[in-house]
Amino acid sequence: MKEKVEIRDHQREMRAYRLRLSLSAGFILVFFLLLVSRFFYLQVVQHEHFKTLAENNRISIVPITPNRGLILDRNGTVLARNFSAYTLEITPSKIKNLNKTIDELSKYIEISPSDKRRFRRLLDDSHSFESLPIRTRLKDEEVARFAVNNFRFPGVEIHARLFRQYPDGELTSPFLGYIGRINDDDLDKIDAAGDTANYKGTDYIGKMGIEQSFEKQLHGTTGFDEVEVDSGGREVRTLSRTPPISGDILTLTIDSKLQEIAEKAFGDFRGALVAIDPNNGEILALVSKPGFDPNLFVEGIDSQTWAALNNSPDKPLLNRALHAEYPPGSTFKPFMALAGLQLQARSPTDTISDPGYFELPGQSHHYRDWKPGGHGMVDLHKSIVVSCDTYYYGLANLLGIDKIHDFISQFGFGKKTGIDIGGELSGVLPSAEWKMKRYKQKWYAGDTVPVGIGQGYDLATPLQLAFATSILASDGTAYKPHLVESIRNSKTGKMEKTASAFLYKLDIDPNYLADVRSAMIDVTKPGGTAPRVGEGAPYEVAAKTGTAQVIGIKQGEKYVASNIQERYRDHALLIAYAPADHPRIALAILVENGGHGGTTAGPIARQLMDYYLLGKLPQDKVNQEKIDAPAD
Amino acid sequence: MHPLIRRLHRTLSHHIDSFLLICTMILISLGLAVLFSASDENLVKVGSQVVNITVACVVMWAIANVPPHQLMRFALPLYVAGLVLLIGVALFGEISNGARRWLNLGITRIQPSELMKIAVPLMLAWYFDRHESALGLKNYAIAAVILLVPVLLIARQPDLGTAILIASSGFFVLFFAGLSWKILGGLFVSGLASLPILWSVLHDYQRKRLLTLLDPSQDPLGAGYHTIQSMIAVGSGGPFGKGWLHGTQAHLDFLPEHTTDFIFAVFSEEFGLIGNLFLIFLYSLVIARGLSIAARAPTLFSRLMAGSITMTFFTYCFVNMGMVSGILPVVGVPLPLISYGGTSMVTMLLGFGILMSIHTHKKLVKT
Numbered sequence: 001m002k003e004k005v006e007i008r009d010h011q012r013e014m015r016a017y018r019l020r021l022s023l024s025a026g027f028i029l030v031f032f033l034l035l036v037s038r039f040f041y042l043q044v045v046q047h048e049h050f051k052t053l054a055e056n057n058r059i060s061i062v063p064i065t066p067n068r069g070l071i072l073d074r075n076g077t078v079l080a081r082n083f084s085a086y087t088l089e090i091t092p093s094k095i096k097n098l099n100k101t102i103d104e105l106s107k108y109i110e111i112s113p114s115d116k117r118r119f120r121r122l123l124d125d126s127h128s129f130e131s132l133p134i135r136t137r138l139k140d141e142e143v144a145r146f147a148v149n150n151f152r153f154p155g156v157e158i159h160a161r162l163f164r165q166y167p168d169g170e171l172t173s174p175f176l177g178y179i180g181r182i183n184d185d186d187l188d189k190i191d192a193a194g195d196t197a198n199y200k201g202t203d204y205i206g207k208m209g210i211e212q213s214f215e216k217q218l219h220g221t222t223g224f225d226e227v228e229v230d231s232g233g234r235e236v237r238t239l240s241r242t243p244p245i246s247g248d249i250l251t252l253t254i255d256s257k258l259q260e261i262a263e264k265a266f267g268d269f270r271g272a273l274v275a276i277d278p279n280n281g282e283i284l285a286l287v288s289k290p291g292f293d294p295n296l297f298v299e300g301i302d303s304q305t306w307a308a309l310n311n312s313p314d315k316p317l318l319n320r321a322l323h324a325e326y327p328p329g330s331t332f333k334p335f336m337a338l339a340g341l342q343l344q345a346r347s348p349t350d351t352i353s354d355p356g357y358f359e360l361p362g363q364s365h366h367y368r369d370w371k372p373g374g375h376g377m378v379d380l381h382k383s384i385v386v387s388c389d390t391y392y393y394g395l396a397n398l399l400g401i402d403k404i405h406d407f408i409s410q411f412g413f414g415k416k417t418g419i420d421i422g423g424e425l426s427g428v429l430p431s432a433e434w435k436m437k438r439y440k441q442k443w444y445a446g447d448t449v450p451v452g453i454g455q456g457y458d459l460a461t462p463l464q465l466a467f468a469t470s471i472l473a474s475d476g477t478a479y480k481p482h483l484v485e486s487i488r489n490s491k492t493g494k495m496e497k498t499a500s501a502f503l504y505k506l507d508i509d510p511n512y513l514a515d516v517r518s519a520m521i522d523v524t525k526p527g528g529t530a531p532r533v534g535e536g537a538p539y540e541v542a543a544k545t546g547t548a549q550v551i552g553i554k555q556g557e558k559y560v561a562s563n564i565q566e567r568y569r570d571h572a573l574l575i576a577y578a579p580a581d582h583p584r585i586a587l588a589i590l591v592e593n594g595g596h597g598g599t600t601a602g603p604i605a606r607q608l609m610d611y612y613l614l615g616k617l618p619q620d621k622v623n624q625e626k627i628d629a630p631a632d
Numbered sequence: 633m634h635p636l637i638r639r640l641h642r643t644l645s646h647h648i649d650s651f652l653l654i655c656t657m658i659l660i661s662l663g664l665a666v667l668f669s670a671s672d673e674n675l676v677k678v679g680s681q682v683v684n685i686t687v688a689c690v691v692m693w694a695i696a697n698v699p700p701h702q703l704m705r706f707a708l709p710l711y712v713a714g715l716v717l718l719i720g721v722a723l724f725g726e727i728s729n730g731a732r733r734w735l736n737l738g739i740t741r742i743q744p745s746e747l748m749k750i751a752v753p754l755m756l757a758w759y760f761d762r763h764e765s766a767l768g769l770k771n772y773a774i775a776a777v778i779l780l781v782p783v784l785l786i787a788r789q790p791d792l793g794t795a796i797l798i799a800s801s802g803f804f805v806l807f808f809a810g811l812s813w814k815i816l817g818g819l820f821v822s823g824l825a826s827l828p829i830l831w832s833v834l835h836d837y838q839r840k841r842l843l844t845l846l847d848p849s850q851d852p853l854g855a856g857y858h859t860i861q862s863m864i865a866v867g868s869g870g871p872f873g874k875g876w877l878h879g880t881q882a883h884l885d886f887l888p889e890h891t892t893d894f895i896f897a898v899f900s901e902e903f904g905l906i907g908n909l910f911l912i913f914l915y916s917l918v919i920a921r922g923l924s925i926a927a928r929a930p931t932l933f934s935r936l937m938a939g940s941i942t943m944t945f946f947t948y949c950f951v952n953m954g955m956v957s958g959i960l961p962v963v964g965v966p967l968p969l970i971s972y973g974g975t976s977m978v979t980m981l982l983g984f985g986i987l988m989s990i991h992t993h994k995k996l997v998k999t
Contacts, residue, residue: 013810017935020808021927024939028919028946032912035950038957042867043905050867057864058880228884236884 060229063201066220067162067490069247071176071210073256074282074485079172080211082162086138088146089131092123094155102134105156108149109142111135117302125183131157136299164204164211164298168256170291171263174272174319175254175283175421175483177209178294198222207297208319210250210483213421217487220247246490253282253485261611261618262287265604269594271571272320274466274481275587275608278577281470281479281501283419284585284612286463288320322424325459326590328413329546330387330529331575332454334472334516337380339407340395341512348515351379358393360445367393367449370547384519385528387545389453396452401443404451405431410506411468412478413460420482420498427464430457454546465575465588473542473577473586475513476506517542521580530598533576533606539613540580543605545598546573548590569593574601578609585612647696647992649925652984655918656969660685662911663895663970669877670891670898670972677891677972684974688981695985699993700934703986707758710751711778717744718785725789745786745794746975750982752782752798753940756805761933767810775806790835793963796951801944808939809932838961858894861886863958865897873904891972893964896956908953915949915968925991934990941983948980 042050071080088109095101102119105111111134119134126132138146143158150156164179166172182190182205190199199205201222206212223244227235262273262285273287292309301309309317318324340346356374357366369375369389375382383391396404409415414429428434430451432443450456460468463481471478480501488495520542524534529545548571572594577586587605594600610616664678664685671677695703717735721744726734734743756775763771779802787795807816831839865881874880879901882890890898900908922942929935945968952967954960966976 016810017808017939018927020810021923021939024943025920025923028916028943031946031950032916034959035953035957036909036912038954038959039866039900039905039908042863042957043870043900043908046867047870050864051870053864054868054880057861057886058884228880 058228060227060235062225062227062235064223064225064241064244065162065201065203066222066244067246068164068179068204069214069218069220069249069490071218071250071252073252073254073259074284075255075257076251077256079168079252079254079256080164080166080176083165084160084162085136086143087133087159087161088135088138088142089133089157089159090119091131091155091157098123101153101156105134105146105153108145109135109138114302114304117304118300121303121306122181122300125181131159133161133299136161136163161203164295166294166298168260169293169295171260172254172256173209173291173294174288174321175209175252175286176294177211177421178207178297179204179211180207180297181205181300200224204298208423209421210252214248214250214484214487217248218250220490221245249488249490250484251486251488252483253277253284254286254483255284255612258608258612259285259287262604262608263289263291265607265618266591269600270314270320270592271590271594271601272324272462273587273589273604273608274321274463275585275612276466276470276481278470278473278477278479278583278586281481282485283481283483285587285608286321286483288318288322290314290316292316319423320590320592321462322419322421323461325425325427325461326571326573327456327458327548328454328460328465329548329571329573330389330453331465331544331546331573331588332408332452332458332460333384333387333392334520334544334575335408335411335413335468336392336395336404336452337384337516337519338472338508338512339399339404341380341515342508343399343403343407345398346380346395348380348512351377352391352394354378354388354390356390358390358397358449360397360449363446365446380515381519381522384516384544385522387523387529392452393449394452396448396450397445399448401448401451402431404448405429405434410478410504411471412464413458413468417463417467418480419463420484424463425461427461428457428459455549462588462590465573465590466586469575469577469588470586471506472513472516472575473583475510476508478503478506517580520544524576528598529596530574530576530602532598533574533602535606537578537606537609539578539609541576541578541605541609542580542583543574543576543602545596545601546575547571547596548573550593569595572596572600574598574605576605576609578613585609644693647988648693649696649921649988649991652918652921652925652988655914655921656981656984659911659914659918659969662899662914665876666895666899666902666970667891667972669879669902670882670895672883673877681972681977684977687974688977691978692981692985692988695982696988696992698989700931700937700986700990703754703937703989704758704761704933707751707754710747711755714744714748714751715782715785718748718782720744722785722788743975745782745789745791745798746979748782748786748798749794749801749944749979752779753801753805753937753944756802756809757933757936757940760805760809760936761931764932772806772809772811772815775802775809779803779806790838791964792838793951793965796963797944797947797965800947801940804940804943805936808926808936858888858962859958861888862894862897862956865901866957869901869904869907871905873900873902873907876902878902893952893962893966893971894956895971896953896967899970900956912949912953915946919946919949922987925987928994929990930994934994937986938990941987945980945983 067082070078073079090101092098102111102116115135119132122132138158146158166176181203186205190196198221202219206215206218211218221244223242225241226239228237228239229235258275262275266287266289270289272289273285274283275285276283296305341348354369354374354376356372357368359366374390375386375388378388378391382388409429414427416424416426435441435443435447447456451458467481480503482498482501484498486495486497521540522528523543523545524530524541530543533543534541550568550570572591574589575587577583587608589601589604591600607618611618664681667681668678721735724735726736755778759775759778760767760771779799783795783799786798861881865879865887868881879898881887881901882898887894887897899911919942922938922945926935926938926942929938948965948968951960951963951965955962955965966973968980
């Protein structure tokens with residue numbers, strides 16, 4: 001009995017046990033099916049989703065910055081190039097104590113106070129997550145020394161970067177401009193232009209001049225590496241590469257030798273010069289003195305140097321050729337003369353008597369001629385050769401401001417020339433309408449008189465003067481002044497010439513043009529106001545001198561240069577073209593506080609022409625002797 | 633065949649279950665292949681895993697040759713020793729990764745919780761076998777104490793994964809020992825009721841893991857990172873996988889612990905759904921064999937051991953794969969026979985050794 005129960009118990013126990021085993025098996029089946037359905041969900045239903053996530057995880061796009069396009073002069077001389085250098089860069093956001101880190105760094109790599117100042121300035125202008133250079137152009141030993149100690153400096157890295165270099169420095173800055181680090185304003189512009197992608201990896205952008213206006217062509221197309229990265233963001237391998245396309249190569253119309261001669265000819269004078277080929281509008285030289293070294297801006301300028309440049313009374317940062325307006329003074333007369341002839345106000349042979357001043361009928365105010373006592377009987381030819389003011393006071397009065405404005409604006413006064421770099425001012429060619437708009441005042445007859453001699457409200461940039469001169473030189477054909485001759489695509493090698501700069505041809509009687517020319521030729525002959533310009537030249541030069549007043553001279557007072565502080569002396573002006581019969585070069589020169597145009601600007605013009613037309617290099621330093629040339 | 637070789641072969645294979653052995657070997661080979669990929673083709677690591685496997689196989693063979701009734705004799709000393717060591721850990725243990733799991737014995741560092749994975753079920757099975765003739769509620773209560781003391785000690789280390797595994801291995805012993813359905817139901821209900829209490833004793837990081845499970849995207853760079861990355865690995869594998877050595881998640885270091893606890897993500901990424909099904913199939917074969925051995929086991933001890941070992945093996949598989957595929961929280965549970973690491977390999981094959989011993993010694997017991 002007892003045994004029986006035990007056996008039954010055992011069997012029941014076994015049955016219960018096996019039931020539990022079967023239940024377990026069922027339990028396992030259910031849970032494995034649960035897993036399988038989870039796998040199905042992840043790997044089939046949601047596969048695309050996770051596939052995308054995995055791809056995004058692993059693939060990172062690394063931009064490859066293109067080489068910025070070279071800039072050459074008309075003869076192929078390199079004006080702007082790139083060089084590769086190692087830079088020591090700091091990402092401020094990754095650094096706790098910036099000063100301490102910099103001090104530590106200077107134990108391994110020399111960091112000068114000016115490097116630190118420059119870095120401070122960069123720091124102010126940049127975002128903290130950007131990698132900012134503290135030292136550039138590291139030597140190989142410095143790179144090696146840092147590499148060994150790299151681990152001590154999280155957030156500090158060495159990069160190989162391309163830098164812009166302007167071999168001629170100051171000489172080329174008036175037209176090349178410079179590049180600098182991209183700031184927030186630049187970023188906004190890039191975004192607005194839809195170029196954000198192309199500027200990934202680019203730190204620099206053209207800020208002025210050619211570098212700015214041709215930014216698009218010079219920048220090139222950013223390439224990129226598709227790289228596989230690990231979870232730490234380190235590059236593991238490159239999956240594909242789209243190479244960058246270097247920026248286009250710009251060939252300028254500038255003749256860098258001519259530019260150099262012009263720049264040197266100024267000596268210590270401040271001023272500007274623009275030389276144009278009147279046959280096509282090509283700018284051969286464009287000088288603004290004093291200048292600045294654009295290379296300073298490339299690696300970031302330190303605040304001290306910047307302040308020195310910005311606060312200097314010489315205003316080296318001002319581009320006097322484009323961005324400064326001066327009264328054109330007597331250089332305005334040839335255009336006035338043409339206006340009088342073409343508008344039939346005076347014939348070439350009409351003469352006036354010059355008592356040394358001009359009076360408006362019924363007014364006692366004397367508009368003084370520069371020559372006390374006057375020039376006597378003056379016709380058109382003489383009015384230009386001796387630069388008679390009275391002749392033009394009367395002519396201006398005769399024409400009236402609106403006729404003057406309408407005729408002379410054809411020479412480009414009072415509006416931008418459209419040169420292919422930015423920063424140009426439009427000058428002022430006054431009219432009744434202009435005065436009303438500008439000053440809410442009526443135009444008086446007395447306002448017109450000084451306009452006749454390029455004073456009063458008249459203002460022009462040296463570039464405008466050169467442009468007007470080039471129109472004069474080409475017998476009335478206007479070509480837009482420009483700096484870029486051709487653009488070569490660095491990928492296809494295809495050269496693209498700048499489209500013809502022809503603007504319009506003026507409807508002026510050729511005889512009148514010939515009259516004015518012959519008078520301007522005689523300006524450079526003995527008896528003219530600029531005899532030294534033509535002296536002994538194997539070609540004929542047509543020119544006109546000018547003086548722009550810096551301070552007003554009261555009625556009855558006499559202007560005596562030596563009595564006046566240098567900075568308040570008159571500006572000297574000269575426009576010229578040569579050879580007079582078939583002009584190849586037209587130019588405008590402004591010498592600030594240079595006094596008389598013929599004396600200070602004349603030799604500069606002559607050196608330029610001699611080089612450009614004859615290939616003659618100037619004799620040593622020009623002797624700026626103050627000989628008693630006829631005053632203007 | 634030379635008689636000597638035949639004798640050697642017989643000696644070696646006499647107590648080995650060839651079905652279980654073959655399944656195990658396939659899984660282990662698969663594991664080595666995945667490890668090769670997961671370790672970035674690091675042959676040194678694969679080599680050291682081969683050493684682990686060899687040691688584990690020797691252990692399995694040795695245990696398989698020990699009859700179950702001999703094994704029972706180890707139960708009490710092993711359990712007591714394990715418990716002493718656990719208390720030692722709690723008092724003098726070394727802290728690594730914020731948890732106190734290791735005990736430095738001077739000669740070597742040991743992790744007593746690993747020992748308990750075998751010692752606890754062995755002890756319980758031995759205890760029930762001893763009291764087989766009259767199993768009462770009192771016995772189950774004592775068994776519960778035997779189980780809970782080490783589990784709580786381990787959970788306090790904290791090592792939730794191991795604690796859960798040991799608790800479940802002990803529970804399976806109780807379950808197969810015939811713990812009444814009423815008590816089971818009561819346990820289930822009181823378990824649910826005690827969840828808030830359990831929540832309050834959990835460590836912050838453990839709570840975080842549980843919360844993260846509900847919504848991994850809540851903390852993508854913190855606690856949710858592991859889960860998100862392993863789900864990306866599994867999901868991006870797709871139906872057919874990216875191919876061996878071509879998984880990107882592991883090779884680019886997005887996956888944490890990709891040779892150990894998360895090796896399944898690597899496998900899943902490279903072999904896809906097809907691979908996963910094959911792996912589950914292999915595991916099912918092992919489990920089926922284990923259950924069939926359990927069903928035919930002659931003594932209570934061997935029935936409880938075989939059932940518990942098999943079910944624990946399943947628990948490992950499920951918890952690991954569930955964790956990697958994002959349906960269970962991240963707990964430190966390796967994927968059996970695949971994950972890199974000597975301890976878990978030895979523990980697994982030791983369990984299989986016991987299964988084989990039970991299977992091959994039952995005739996001897998009967999006669």
